[in-house]
Amino acid sequence: HFIPNLANAFLDDNKQSKQSKFNLKGLVFGNSMLRKKLDDITKIDFFFSWEMINISLYNEIKKECNAIGKNNYFSSIKTTWSEKCKNVVFEADLANIKTDAHNYSPQKLF
Structure with a gap:
């Protein structure tokens, strides 16, 4: 959904602006997974913010996974995850797999 929405925003801006126009010839995205640790940490925050996991599981993950919830997204220190x-986190991944992305709407937004 990101690319069509971005293109639509450019078109809307072009309609409203008389001075500058976007002349978009193409758009390139690289690999969005820059660091495994960053991906792991932000995935859990994303699941929770969209109510894909409940607060109990989120709090358990924060408790068991010492790097999550400490705003250390950009730390270069390698994180070793415990078995627990x-x-x-595997339980959260299963909750994500069970979510019907086409018919999913969170109960609340932030």
């Missing part, structure tokens, strides 16, 4: 952490 891996198990609760």
